[in-house]
Amino acid sequence: MAPRPLRILGSTALSLLIAGSASGPSLALSEPGDGVVTPEACAALGYAAPAPDGYDSVVVTATKRTSREQRLTSRARPVIATPGLTPPPPPPPPSPPPPPAAYSFAAPSPVVAPNFAPPIRDTEKYPGAAANPVKRVAEEPVSTFSIDVDTAAYANVRRFLNEGAAPPHDALRVEELINYFDYGYARPTAQEPPFKPTVTVVPSPWSQDRQLMHIGVQGYATPRAGQPPLNLVFLIDTSGSMSGPDRLPLAKKALNVLIDQLRPQDRVSMVAYAGSAGAVLSPTDGKSKLKMRCALTALRSGGSTAGGQGLELAYALARQNLDPKAVNRVILMTDGDFNVGIADPTRLKDFVADQRKSGVYLSVYGFGRGNYNDTMMQALAQNGNGTAAYVDGLQEARKLLRDDFDSALFPIADDVKIQVEFNPAKVSEYRLIGYETRLLNREDFNNDQVDAGEIGSGAAVTAIYEITPVGAKPSSDPLRYGAKPSPATGGSELAFLKIRYKPPGGSTSKLIERPIGAGDMHASLAAAPEATRFAVAVAAYGQKLRGDPWVDASFDWDAVTALAQGARGEDPYGLRAEFVQLTRAAKDVKGS
Template identity: 65%
Template sequence: MARPIAQTLALISAFTLAGTPTAPASRTIGDGQVSPERCRELGFEVGDGPGMYRRGVVGGRTAQPSMAMPPPPPPPPVMQAPPPAPQTRMADIPSIPPLPVPPVQNRTEEVVVSGSRQMAPQAFAAPMFPGPPPGAVETERYPNAVSNPIKRVAEEPVSTFSIDVDTAAYANVRRFVQDGQRPPRDAVRVEELVNYFDYGYPRPASRAEPFATYVAVAPSPWSRDRQLMHIGLQGFELPQAQRPPLNLVFLIDTSGSMSPQDRLPLAKKSLNLLIDQLRPQDRVAMVAYAGSAGAVLAPTGGREKLKMRCALEALHAGGSTAGGQGLALAYALARERFDPTAVNRVILMTDGDFNVGVADPAKLKDFVAEQRKTGIYLSVYGFGRGNYQDLMMQTLAQNGNGTAAYVDSLMEARKLLRTDFSRGLFPIADDVKIQVEFNPAQVVEYRLIGYETRLLNREDFNNDRVDAGEVGSGASVTALYEITPAGAAPSSDPLRYSAPRPSASATSELAFLKVRYKLPGGAQSKLIARPIGPRDRYPSVEAAPEATRWAAAVAGYGQRLRGDPWLEDRFGWNEIAGLAQRARGEDPMGERAEFVQLVRAASEAASINAAGVAGGH
């Protein structure tokens, strides 16, 4: 039975008030190698065994019993906790509303992926990859997002969307391709593939205006009659001295589904990489959840890294998944020590397979959306395969003012939590929106490539109450439009009874770009705007900047994986690999070289599968 929230919150308050160090007062805990002896001194029993965490001492007081299922007999007595601190009131404890709420919008409907029905038959003109082995059952869930249609500028000249700096889809698609499997169509979010890479955009001069814009227009490599409009935003990178303190709560899924090596063990290694980056002024607390949720570590300063590592090492997987209760407790603990001068953030590590208590993505969406108003962000890191719940990950991250990433290896964890550490944790702008108005005298049609789950209404752009994406220190945002220039053959016939095409005051402009953003914690948005004109155009793909050629190659790869109908047959896997190879440029981390290999792996798998189909196998 789940422990009552009030009882657990009392323990959280007790932990934060205890203040009695486990080690002698004259000793600095510091950092070092985790060992059973050193962790026992700090109150944590590390070693093999099921359960949420081993019985020990947390913040100077006895921790709750293990969450293993079933609990080991006889159960230890429950220690009476002191009354909660005056600032902790039951009215302040977040709760997830049990009442039904409006369903998630159609563009994020749930799609269940299982063995023989990973993808709708019409998604691909021909089979590409083999599916899972016979008898294997997958229960992965992804947002259902139909590719953006082509829009006629004369009828709908304005395109508006929320930015997305998430990279979960790239790492997730990579593990499918490396395993020789076809990714589910809805797992391939093209914008997240494109945004995985650094494009070396010009950097803004100051924090006051945290974005610099980049625009390039070049012929489309996959369509003779169209062009690509490449839009980039480069975020300001905060100097080390300007980065605020971190007030973090690690929320760790320790349910039975997290037991494989690519889940909880990898999550623990990943969080250790984050702990490496902590400074003395930073604080970390931990909550773990399986059949119910409990506090594992009281807020602990960045000097006491070994204590954090021992708390992690004491975690073991077992039981069901009360993710909703875990979220409520993590937010409560974050609010307990909320610091208005710090970055207050919950970091969730899970496969997203919530199966106890509140598990409806729509209800959790509303809960997380309410919590973001308190100034507490949410970052979501996904793990595992076969039952990975991408729908849940996207719902939580998009509504929690945070980012979503997928960790398929320790190398990916290093990129996210070491190389890109500041991009994931230190926000420079909230509610970032992009709006492009196309000039009907120069552009007949347009299609936004990707961002299907991030579309906004035109009027949402000026409405500061409409939530949008967060951008971290030094992060960039990339978006691509495919446009049909005036004079080229459009995709659809003009309307017989349409009004005459409106004239444009600046006929040489293709479009007008606008960006809205709020500074972190701000209530009123600011505007950046610039025209897109002849000086942004390049006569050929090869003459375009390296950044544009690379973005086009990645976008082509994503669309080919999805089976989108916009790519002509002449732009196949070999052409994608060739374009990428010529645009690799400097590649110190080898990420672009790895991408070229992924394209070749996709090509080889498609060829083998096509040969098998032709041979009747």
């Protein structure tokens, strides 16, 4: 029997697709290359193109017909005379048109366009985390945290500002705003060690007598020829909450950008989930991009959200095709609005934490607004050896999956931790800007059983501390009955930086160390490198948006804009120019 084309119509057909994916036409046909997605080309591969999503449908009340009715009428077949039969009489002449004011309306009632999804209530969820407090070095001299190369907060905050709204305070993870940008740090020249730290200390522009310690950790960029093959599973949310042009249609465009980057040795599988989950594409090599695109084209949104079941199936598929010499990764596209099966972030966190032991990484890409569940995204990414990003448009998709393709998919280190010990003879207080959800205990730094973030090829991590030098007025009064500080040690060092990491898939960590001293200090912010000045501008932007109490009111939005504008430097993709405009938009919504 000839194989039948598969059509996906929301969640109802997913169960049929599970059975068809293993023995259907996608396995029986010869492997085609890339090409133009047409109904005929996709039908030959077993995928029937769905009907249009209908976002342009219009409904008019009263005696007017809907545009859909007009399209159906215009497509009616003409009457054709049949030999031997008397043709029908001609139709009567049309009635004169009614006067323009003669529209007849029904009783007042809401008019619903059948092809539109109902409006979604604002149920967005964000992990609550209070801004880091000021710590006294005499009492707590060591700061430890996991690295964070996620950028979800930056794009999400941009979405709010572009809509003329102030973002919720919990949506502001300042480190993700800072780490959105490439600061051009000096790169490692060899694969081991894979990191090169850079440190700059400058006066704080928003707090008198305090300083900012800017730490940049640049990762090694693996040459393309040395990159391992990819074994990817696209896990795509096709539930009803993903309807709308900024959700499933945008997710499909984003995945097509990723497909463009694939090499012949790479392999892709696809799983879709709504009320249930099913495989829509068996493992397919990078030469068969047309088949991947056709599988994406067939996806429609509808039904509830069995995200937990989708994750289980995606991980099972990744393990089934696990290649120890490849990068094995699940790529999740969702709004995070799980509502069927395992939907609790804590339970899902435990699930993905168990799965990371299998060597499968997780990348989470968020979409949509109104019901976006950032809490779920963070729980999955931080516990699944993964990263999280938010896609607010096609340009962001291109940045994430084309421009940052290597850093997004090819890890160079796992469980990367940073620890800074401050010298009490030089520093009396410190405050880590951001990383509130990434803090670790001091003893976690040397414990290889404690999970931390991964870093991809060529990626960098930036962290900024605000410090109070000894002799400057501290934030809090000294204790009346406290013990006297211990004798000064460490000479001219301000602090000591340590970085701990594991090779990808490794179980034993390695250590990089570096003192921070007088040679890292600059007399003024204006004399500091461009990278430091721009990073400080982004840190100020995030803190002011979040309403942090440590940024003096005299350092206003105009000062933030001027600092960013003066440190734009080379800006090949226009990202820094866009940021300058966002600082102006922030002033409009915040007012001061």
